[in-house]
Amino acid sequence: MARRRYRRRGRRSNRVYWIGAAGCAAVVLIAVVIAAVAGNASRADDVTAMGVGQTLQLPAEQPTALPTEIPPAATAEPTTQPTQAPTAQPTEEPAVQEASFEYLPVVKHGSTESKRIAITVDDCFQMENLKAIAMTAYNNGGKLTLFPIGQNVLRDGMSDILKVCVFDMGFEIENHTWSHARIFRLSEEEMAKEIWQQSAAVSAALGVNYQQHFFRLMGGDGEYDQRTHNYLKQLGYLAIADWSISGSDATMEQIKEALKPGAIYLFHTTDSDTAKLKEFIPYAVSQGYELVTLNELCGLEENATSDISTLETTMPEPQEYTVEYREQKKGDYSWSVVCIQQKLAELGYLDGHSKTATQGNPADGVYGDSTVEAIRKFQSDNGLPATGVADVETQTRLFGNA
DSSP states (O other), X not given: OOEEEOOOOSOOOOOOOTTOHHHHHHHHHHHHHHHHHHTTSOHHHHHHHTTOSSOOOOOOOOOOOOOTTSOOOOOOOOOOOOSSOOOOOOOOOOOSOSSSSOOOOEESOOOOSSSEEEEEEEEOOOHHHHHHHHHHHHHXXXXXXXXXXXXXXXXXXXXXXXXXXXXXXXXXXXXXXXXXOOGGGSOHHHHHHHHHHHHHHHHHHHTEEEXXXXXXXXXXXXXXXXXXXXXXXXXXXXXXXXXXXXXXXXXXXXXXXXXXXXXXXXXXXXXXXXHHHHHHHHHHHHTTOEEOOHHHHTTOOOOOEEEGGGSOSSOOOOOOOEEEOOOBOTTOXXXXXXXXXXXXHHTTSSTTGGGGOOTTOSSOOBOOHHHHHHHHHHHHHTTSOOOSOBOHHHHHHHHHOO
């Protein structure tokens, strides 16, 4: 597998003012105080405050099965020299990645062994709708997995909602970036901020250091972006969260037809999605399905918590890694395409392409017609098949040029 060594460029200060320099310490302190005061208070009052005049028992925990989507890390045992011809051993599942860089699993569905599904709710702009969706799930004995944008987490009133969801309802909160940015177009530092700032905001809102397991990119961007996977692993994440069906883009008939063991649904807090969920959640339960968190669906432990004082207040720097090329072709969009376009422009094959750039990048990251033609010309000039596809051999030659 062809590789090149990744080097970071032009580091700026890593201090992140995710709620403003003055507000950062204040919110953390407020969160700690609220957590301490609320620790001895009745959670029943909190649940009632979500908008329902009665308190229900939380659903009992259920055993979980480990799905194939998140296999345990395999460690090779040292071999000893046999004294006779070795006997055939039972074969195990092949390694997820043969390459030396290990990507996080991209989870599109969970275990199909039992009638369990996960409903995930992204963005969380509309707080009243979020409360209505949460209570619908709770009243039907179910749980949700929330993927709020970090900026929404710090809005007035959101902290109380999230605390009830996590500590009283057993819901799970995962990472959907700080600002809903297209990560594949961002610099390394900007990418890291989008991930870390959201995580820090969730911890501050909950009043505990909250370890998330799943990361969801905007629209599924960059599922195989090495920079993103590398930084997520550094922060303790376990998987990229995809989905089986987008309920936001489906009719109610399609949503019900997609009801299968292990399904992962994607919704938002829009009025339309709220109405869909008020109908679909009771329907799913009536069909014998249990609504569980992503952790439960994937056989993982719940997100760990620790004292807020253990929360890092400075963003960890992304660690270096060895780049391994993946084929890029027309229609792809990724950080790899950005790098290819930058190099093509540097070598004179993509003149003027920087005019279409997003802020901070000289390339747009979208593998369009101009990139296809530039790659073809580069391939022709370098004795390679002029396919217009940036395969491993082409990228090896491209980045080997001075």
